[in-house]
Amino acid sequence: MNPRIAQTSAPLLDTLAERWSPRAFDIEHSLPEGALRGIFEAARWAPSAKNTQPWRFIITRRGSESFAKIEAALLGFNQTWAGNAAALVVNIAETTDADGNKQPWAEYDLGQAVAHLSIQAQSEGLHLHQMGGFDRDAIRTAFDLEERFLPVSVTAIGAIGSLDQLPEALRERETAPRVRLPLEDLVLVRD
Incomplete structure (x- = not known):
């Protein structure tokens, strides 16, 4: 049994069952020009309230100045592994539109x-790891973001690398079986 494949209580699409968030990225792997277009096209076609599409992305490749700015804004142990990814992406919610109208659903959208881009990436053989541990103000400053743009998360994208590049504590987490709450614990009301 592969500990990375989800053990589910109902059948799932293989792409969903096989999706997981590695920390060991292959530092030799690079993304050719256009390699991320498909995953961001999947994001573009995600549903949104009133079709506002309140998502924006800062897409960077390892070795670029922009990548270094994102890497510098990562907190804690995220700095020990995320720099090996082929790309770092800041996921941004447009919380107020250009006319000043609040978009309270922006983070959900x-x-x-x-989620759409992560499943598309998995189907294309790429792996992602989402992070909340980063300095939002540092990202805002580094990329001169308007107040209406809220950096919500950072995503590392690439190919899986060797466990040897990770500290021991992260190696254990990388190989541990995936665990989720039982489905019954997630449903508050079922009629």
């Missing part, structure tokens, strides 16, 4: 867009 961004989550859907990122």
Whole structure:
């Protein structure tokens, strides 16, 4: 049994069951020009309230100045592994539109867009790891973001690398079986 494949209580699409969030990325792997287009096209077609599409992305490749800015804004142990990914992406919610109208659903819609891109990436043989541990103000400053744009998460994208590049504590997490709450614990009301 592969500990990375989800043990589910109902059948899932293989792409969903096989999706997981590695920390060991192959530092030799690079993404050719256009390689991420499909996954961001999947994000573009995610549903959104009133079709506002309140998601924006900062897409960077390892070795670029922009990648270094994102890597520098990562917190804690995220800095020990995320720099090996082929790309770092800042996922941004447009919380107020250009006319100043609040978009209270923006973070939810961004989550859907990122979910769509993560499944598309998995189907294309790429792996992603989402992070909340980063300095939002540092990202805002580094990329001169308007107040209406809220950095919500950072995603590392690439190919799986060797466990040897990770500290021991992260190696254990990388190989541990995937665990989720039982489905029954997630449903509050069922009629």
